[in-house]
Amino acid sequence: MSGQTAPSLLLNDEQQMLSKTAHQFIRDRAPVARIRTLRDSKDETGFSRELWSEMAELGWLGLQIPEPYDGMGLGFFDLCVVLEQSGRELMPEPFVSTLLLGTQALLLGGTDAQKKALLPGIASGETIVTLGYEEAGSHGDVSKVATTARKSATGFELSGEKLQVLDGHLAERIIVSATTSGSGYTLFLIDPAHSGVTITRQFRIDGLNAAIVQLDAVPVGRDDIIGEIGGGAVLLEAVFDRAAVGLSAQMLGAAEQAFADTINYIKEREQFGVPIGSFQALQHRAVSVYTELVLTRSVVLAAARAIDDAPDDVPRLASLAKAIASETFKHAAKEAIQMHGGIGVTDEHDIGFYIKRAQATYMTFGKPSHHRQRWAELHGY
């Protein structure tokens, strides 16, 4: 807390109501077992368009989108309330690609025309917008951009390859980073229907959908630049901070659910004639996970609040939230499997999905060591 008084870390009445409604809806309509069904049926979409539309109708997709672009005009904090609940059942719907990457890039760097063109469709659930940054050999360092943007008569021509682009297989628009000569890199909005774009679907452990996006001299106009030429690094850092906080909210929900399922299990499962939850070796480890969850909730709420109210605090608090949520989720997921015993490592049981998602989220938007290093730099040591 750099300021003297702590930010408000409580949900107001509307937010509590939103949290409850979302919890109920998601538990009833989107149970985690869907991940298995979608995987085994090789579903072409990889998530449910119907659910996504229903959530749009409930207003959840446009919570943070300003009213002029057909959103509700609320805060990022409100969005995090829904994200937390979506994390509980590891929903594979395009929250991260569209609401965190695409929407935040547009809100932070987009022109009015770009926002008008895309945000209303995002709020209504029709438009999927994603952002591609991972490349072969970038190893999490997004400043290593091999994709190039060469100047052309009408704008630029993009060539290169982005990997694991979330929901790239059916996005209407993909934002990509590409180096612009002598000025670092820049974010461009591309239409995958354009010639020169090849999309190849990828399958990951965590049930999120991804694709390889190959660009071969793809023409983009000047209207398709997001932010400033050469301003990609600054813009992407700000987008990632928000995305990291939103993802941390999902991780919090997911870790909470894995923990709750585990506590229920160890209360019921009996060995040696007693519930295994009566063994102190398990109890104390359960308490360790619980205390981490309590701490994680505090940092996630503080970081989400800062995005709305205290922009100067966002970099430190985003790093704080992402580092802590990553470690907590991973810990909760590992303990969840161990405490379930053998059934915990079978594909038949749902608990195993949590460690897969934990690993993926751990590695997304900076792993904890990256954020600790950044934290140290921000604190001058």
Added chain:
Amino acid sequence: MSDLNAFREEARAWVRENAPEALRGTSGSGPFEGYWGGAKCEQTDPDLLRWRDLGIEKGWTAPSWPKQYGGAGLSHAHEEIIHAEMKAIGVPRPVAGQGLAMFGPVLLEYGNDAQRAAHLPGIARGEVRWCQGYSEPNAGSDLASLQLKAERDGDEFVLNGQKVWTSHANLSDWIYCLTRTDPNAPKKQMGISVILADLNTPGITVKRIDLISGYSPFCETFFDDVRVPVGNLVGKENEGWTIAKAILGHERSSIGRSIARQPGSAQREVVGRARKHLGVAEGVIPDPLLRDEIAALGMLEEAFHLTLARIQQSAASGTPGSEASITKIVGTDLKQMRFELGMKVAGADGLGWEGPGFDEDDLQYTRDWLRSRASTIEGGSSEIQKNIVSKRVLGLPEGKK
């Protein structure tokens, strides 16, 4: 809520107007920092004494106690605000110690009118210092197996036995004791009574204990045919365990909070020591692995403070979260992590016990590091805390006894 917001303004104004300059930024404003008082107190710092007097006058040494007992008759939410405002500028509370943080609140709840009138004002004014007679050589974690005998003899109880770890018994005026009044009770938690004793009573002997860190305020307290009036019994005879647990509850949350100090101070302290002992290269501490560890400490510290704030906010809004039970576990972990890192960065400079070749700050730090090892034992060990959270918060079944 708006009433509380208005009060926050008032509290802020009063604290900022009255707190002595010299005390600002010196304290985490925890319940155990600052002026402890009592008849044997030798405190002469004029700022501490002036701050004490201002606090007494306003009733803000014990804001939530009734006015007749030296308080200000405010709610707990108001009290939290006052303490938060003191913490915001780093001044200690005007009076601190066990009487205010632990014994007083419980006497207020369980004592009779005569006991409240006799003891609370002295605590609120910092005139009487109290210590805790709980642990015994054979009753540590398993406190309920305690054996200090109290036998009824006419209008008196006669006490025989020993307490240990009685913090500050040598500097205190009174002791609240857990005693065994019914040795034949069917359960060990029954047959325990809370009895108060003036430490000047004949038959009480106090002996100080040295710790691995050297001098300590902890004592052994021996009772040899000590006679106290029956009026010193708090609550009902043989039903003292409930009261004992209530006091332990206050102790736990107080320890968690007193560890809190100022947000960011643990990180600053370790960074300062790292710079002192390892130097600075290109503006940073020249060891990336240590930097990573310090950042992990700084992050845990911030998470802990945000959690304390969140607990405080939800308590103020009338929905106390079960999260309060973790403050001791996390707070003491954080404290030990801070000292371990602070020692690590000092290397061999941190190995001095006393004498030449070591600087004063390092010598003191090393003693404090040693003392920090007790934080996960005192006030109920971390293992015992985990048992409690496991049962009360997670609802896990108890093991076979």
